[in-house]
Amino acid sequence: NAGVTQTPKFRVLKTGQSMTLLCAQDMNHEYMYWYRQDPGMGLRLIHYSVGEGTTAKGEVPDGYNVSRLKKQNFLLGLESAAPSQTSVYFCASSLRAEQFFGPGTRLTVL
Amino acid sequence: GENVEQHPSTLSVQEGDSAVIKCTYSDSASNYFPWYKQELGKGPQLIIDIRSNVGEKKDQRIAVTLNKTAKHFSLHITETQPEDSAVYFCAASRRRRERGYNKLIFGAGTRLAVHP
Numbered sequence: 549n550a551g552v553t554q555t556p557k558f559r560v561l562k563t564g565q566s567m568t569l570l571c572a573q574d575m576n577h578e579y580m581y582w583y584r585q586d587p588g589m590g591l592r593l594i595h596y597s598v599g600e601g602t603t604a605k606g607e608v609p610d611g612y613n614v615s616r617l618k619k620q621n622f623l624l625g626l627e628s629a630a631p632s633q634t635s636v637y638f639c640a641s642s643l644r645a646e647q648f649f650g651p652g653t654r655l656t657v658l
Numbered sequence: 659g660e661n662v663e664q665h666p667s668t669l670s671v672q673e674g675d676s677a678v679i680k681c682t683y684s685d686s687a688s689n690y691f692p693w694y695k696q697e698l699g700k701g702p703q704l705i706i707d708i709r710s711n712v713g714e715k716k717d718q719r720i721a722v723t724l725n726k727t728a729k730h731f732s733l734h735i736t737e738t739q740p741e742d743s744a745v746y747f748c749a750a751s752r753r754r755r756e757r758g759y760n761k762l763i764f765g766a767g768t769r770l771a772v773h774p
Binding site for chain 2: 552588589590591592593596606638640645646647648649650651652
C-alpha cells in the first residue's frame, strides 16, 4: 500500500494564478483532511470530508475550495493564489482516531 | 475558541537523557490526545495517543501522561537517541463516537535535538 500520496511535491505560483493539489489514499478511509503548516503555528485544518461527495470548512478555509468526487481522492484548489498562501500543505486520512499524513506539498506564491 | 499550547518550542538534550514536552488544552470536552513526530521533509506520524479515561500510557521509551483537572498532557522520552531528533506535535480533539471524524487542534510543535 502507498498510504497517502500528494502531488505535486513542490510548486511555485505567481499571485493570481490557480492550481489544484491532489491527495490520494489507498486505505479505504472515509475521512480526509487538508492542513497547512506554517512556522511556529503547527498544523491548521483548511477543509475536511467525512465521505465521498461531502466537504466541510475547517479553521482556515478562506481562499481554498475542495472536492471529494471519489472516496480515494481529495482535491484542494486555489482559485487566485496570494502570497499569504505560501505554506506546506498536508493531506491526511483516517478510518478511526489515527490520522495518516501524506508527505506534503511545498507551495510558494510570489 | 479551541486552543492547544505547547512548550518548549525547542529542546536540546544529550543522548541518553530524558526529554519532556508539555501541552495545555482549552476545551474541557477534549477526550483524545495524540502525539505526532515529524521528520525533516516528511509528514507527521502518530507515535502515541491517550484517551481521557486513562492517566498514563507507555510504549517502550515513550510515555504520555494526562491531567484532566489541569487540562495538561505531556510526552516523556527516556534514553533519547539521535534518531529521536524531529519536531513533535501534540493535539487534542473531542471524539463523539468510537468510529468517527476527529477535528484535531495541534500545538505549535517542539523541535527536539538529541546530541551524540
